[in-house]
Amino acid sequence: xxxxxxxxxxxxxxxxxxxxxxxxxxxxxxxxxxxxxxxxxxxxxxxxxxxxxxxxxxxxxxxxxxxxxxxxxxxxxxxxxxxxxxxxxxxxxxxxxxxxxxxxxxxxxxxxxxxxxxxxxxxxxxxxxxxxxxxxxxxxxxxxxxxxxxxxxxxxxxxxxxxxxxxxxxxxxxxxxxxxxxxxxxxxxxxxxxxxxxxxxxxxxxxxxxxxxxxxxxxxxxxxxxxxxxxxxxxxxxxxxxxxxxxxxxxxxxxxxxxxxxxxxxxxxxxxxxxxxxxxxxxxxxxxxxxxxxxxxxxxxxxxxxxxxxxxxxxxxxxxxxxxxxxxxxxxxxxxxxxxxxxxxxxxxxxxxxxxxxxxxxxxxxxxxxxxxxxxxxxxxxxxxxxxxxxxx
Numbered sequence: 001x002x003x004x005x006x007x008x009x010x011x012x013x014x015x016x017x018x019x020x021x022x023x024x025x026x027x028x029x030x031x032x033x034x035x036x037x038x039x040x041x042x043x044x045x046x047x048x049x050x051x052x053x054x055x056x057x058x059x060x061x062x063x064x065x066x067x068x069x070x071x072x073x074x075x076x077x078x079x080x081x082x083x084x085x086x087x088x089x090x091x092x093x094x095x096x097x098x099x100x101x102x103x104x105x106x107x108x109x110x111x112x113x114x115x116x117x118x119x120x121x122x123x124x125x126x127x128x129x130x131x132x133x134x135x136x137x138x139x140x141x142x143x144x145x146x147x148x149x150x151x152x153x154x155x156x157x158x159x160x161x162x163x164x165x166x167x168x169x170x171x172x173x174x175x176x177x178x179x180x181x182x183x184x185x186x187x188x189x190x191x192x193x194x195x196x197x198x199x200x201x202x203x204x205x206x207x208x209x210x211x212x213x214x215x216x217x218x219x220x221x222x223x224x225x226x227x228x229x230x231x232x233x234x235x236x237x238x239x240x241x242x243x244x245x246x247x248x249x250x251x252x253x254x255x256x257x258x259x260x261x262x263x264x265x266x267x268x269x270x271x272x273x274x275x276x277x278x279x280x281x282x283x284x285x286x287x288x289x290x291x292x293x294x295x296x297x298x299x300x301x302x303x304x305x306x307x308x309x310x311x312x313x314x315x316x317x318x319x320x321x322x323x324x325x326x327x328x329x330x331x332x333x334x335x336x337x338x339x340x341x342x343x344x345x346x347x348x349x350x351x352x353x354x355x356x357x358x359x360x361x362x363x364x365x366x367x368x369x370x371x372x373x374x375x376x377x378x379x380x381x382x383x384x385x386x387x388x389x390x391x392x393x
Contacts, residue, residue, distance in 0.1 A: 012140035013178040014075075014116050019141035021171040023148030024164065027228050027245045028156060031238070032164040033098065040229065042095045044351025047225045049099060050106045051217075051343030055336050057110025062332025065115050066325050072119070072182060078111035079176040086172055089165045112175075114335055118328035119182070121319040132260030134319075135312055139256040146249040153242025161238075197326050201333075205383035206321060208376050209314075212272065213334060214342030215373030216310050219279055221346020222354075222362040223286070230359050234291050244296060248303030255308040268313040269381040275313070276377060278305040279370035287363035306370075314338070 033043045061078065065071040085104035091097070120137060148171070156163065200206055231241045255262075263271065282302040289295040314334060322330020346369070350362040 010178070010182045011116070011120065011137060014112075014175075014182055015137060015141035016144035017171065017175040017178040018112055018116070018144070020144030020148045021168065021175055023145040024152055024167045024171055026145075026224060027149055027242060028152055028161065028164045028238075029168070030225065030228055031156075031232070032161050034229065035161050036098070038095055038098065040226075041351055041355045043229075044225055044347055044354065046095075046099055046102055048221075048344050048347035048351065050102055051221075051339055051347050053103065053106035053110050053340070054343065055340030057107055058114045058332035058335040058340070059329070061111035062114045062118070062328040062330075065111075065118060065328040071115050071328060074111055075115045075119070075182065076176070076179045078108040078115075079172075079179040082108035082112075083169065083172040083176050086165075086169055089169075110335070112179075114328055114331040117315065117319075117331040121323070121327040121331070134316060135256040135259040138312065138315075139253050142249050142253040142256060146246050146253070149242050149245045149249065153239040157238045197322065197329050197333075200321055200326075200330075203383070203387065205380050205387055208380035208383060209317065210333065210337045212276070212373045212376035212380060213314055213338035214345075215369045215376060216276065216279065216306070217338045217342035218346035218349070219283060219366040219369040219373065220306070221343060221348075222283070222350035222366045224343075225347045225350050226354055226359065226362060227286075230286075230290065230363075231296075233359065244300050247297060247300040248307070251301050251304040252308040255304045256312065259308075259312055263313070263316070268317055269377060269384065271309050272313045272377045273374060273381070275305045275310040276370050276374035278302050279310075280367045280374070282306055283363045283366035283370060287360045287367065 030043050030047065033046060034040075038046070061074055065074050068074075082105050085108060086101065089098070089101050093101075120134065148167075152164075152167065155167075227245075228241050231244065232238075236244070279302070282299045282305075285295055285299040290299070315331075318330045318334045319327070322333075346366070349365055353361040353365055
């Protein structure tokens, strides 16, 4: 299999534009909502809903994609629909209006990654270099994210955060364009791989793995919801806030490009376990020492472990456990359980602690969730050894 085959520019553009859009929203949308007049708790609820849509959306779209085999059509049309759904954000309205707009947007956006990942999984099935190839593809997304975060910080400092939805709409339109450039490549032999999703979910190793995934995304709930607001309260400018987001993504890109030999040497579960330990350290440092710029820098460098290591190990494991005609549903389960259950709960808990106790408490909950996730990974590894079928060769 040639290196260009699974990693042509079209798939790279889908990942790149999707995460470039995230680069406009993740660090800056909470700041826009704050300027629009929403309270910290209302912002937390909106972001929790955006995570909560991943409970329903990915499973619906994944089921339709696997059962209909029209993955490419679903990828394209949901990208267009997300763009159209976001357009009303420019109209006046408060919390309820913003909530309704983002509900519609995220209903369609939740189709994008499970379907795109399923397309990639079909192409990588049986590839001995899957970890390396996937890492390079996923790096397209990280590069898109970092480019927009770097550009938007100075722009919003100079022009104002009110430009955030303008750039968001532009990026959603570019994402739709990228989806329409992808070419379908059928792999009928992969589609015939017999997998029962229900039977797979009955395996203890799979259940504990999904528990750990939910706990890791829970741990990131405070980060994705309040990190920008937290640093703003500590006196950091929007440009500097953007730089700290970028630091995390730069180290993430470095790992994605070099992860093949690392996975081969240490294995998926060893890397997963390490990612949870380092996550506990990272969020504890943010909770107590974020006003020390050097310590905050170190905490952001740990993003390579808490996101990149964890994400690649999880995606590659799901690809192996849910092949062929179950690929989209497998990716959907990972997103809905991890980001839907874990992300929604993490955002809501963070919002409650932020408002009721204080910012530091929100990040301490992330550290504790990381330690719980470590225990879940240990259970998953134990049952995987009993099964005698390693998650990742």
